[in-house]
Amino acid sequence: MAPSIRSWRLWSLALMLATVVGEYGSAMGGGSYGYAPSSRGFQPSPWSLAHATFYGDETASETMGGACGYGNLFLNGYGTATAALSSTLFNDGYACGTCYQIKCVQSPWCFSGSPFTTVTATNLCPPNWSQDSNNGGWCNPPRTHFDMSKPAFMKIAQWKAGIVPVMYRRVPCIKPGGLRFQFQGNGYWLLVYVMNVGGGGDIASMWVKGSKTDWISMSHNWGASYQAFSSLGGQSLSFKLTSYTTRETIIAYNVAPANWNVGLTYQATVNFH
Template structure:
């Protein structure tokens, strides 16, 4: 009986321990939550084709090919955060303007570009993206879903929201066998990345430095090795590992996919 009681006591304690570990794990990987609505202003750039939005300060290239499409936005530097806001998502709605379309409550856009300051113009008369202003310069197709483009500039309400992405992370390779530059795309959850590491099949984890936009670099001889990546979200600090993303015969100019993503 004593042994049975001891076994039952140990089983109960073990169950409590496992429950605690599970709770901590769930807390550390909690899904990104929407922020509160805030007031800002929005303009647009380019035309109805959104051709001028291609490329951009985040380095996503052709936004149609990389899955972002036309529902994108350039952020003022106050929001852009030196590129760490690349890939973040926002809901934007026209607010108390005669130009608002009442049929569309809001549009969800992804940050793919920077709206730079224009110090030659007043912040309230043309220099819309001058710090410390919070401003959204939307693609014209996105702007036209919430307001008449003839308005030029509109007051908006916005909030940060989780990014809904399908298909997992995408890693676009540039550089060479001794310098690997990686653009990270299709990031779900908070949409952002704070830190990144690469691991070759013959190396330990190598820290990658932030280059610009959504790109990270490693100065290491990684040619001929399969590559894995470890990433940390800027906003939630959630960590994920994407194992064996690229095969040993990887090459620059190609994009590799991993069936993992942030929550």
């Protein structure tokens, strides 16, 4: 196992946010959205070599929160099929939400038949400069590394291995249930965590539009969160976002009603994949 990696990530638990699905943004309501098919047909990438460890136990409770800001991964649709990425892959948070197929290779600990599992990037595996990159500092740059939830790791290898070589590739994210927008901030600062993104899974840029405004560019805060320093209270809100990988643009209309509140999660009813 990799017990030291678990300790490095305890800080991320403090980032966990409570998730409440608002009435307007429930699975039966909320906004609809369309997309500009600039790069439909996102194909899996070629297989590449990396290594994988795991953190937490079989419950995956230690994976909650994390550097992407997805909060409770069970409530927000990610479950236990998740992984923390080394900073080489994490890309300052722009890799949040990306999906990977991972299979164990070249190790006696691999399960026979080389099964693969699909995970979503929800966290950062930070460097540990006190350890050699090949002996404990598994996530030190420039290493490409996946620190998986234990349930995900156990689908490809015996957990007693601790660390195994793997092959991985980027794949399209299939996320049923629609985009989710979790609101934080105040009357003059809207901070939005975007979750359950299909296709590329990632976000390069984002805009918000009030019912009384034009499109307002939002700046990247951290992880999968974007912010707008504008007074948007009393307006219904729509969102536009562009994928970092595919450059596909999605417009989610009327996601939140005019009486929206921070602390709630609003949901567009249709997703693409």
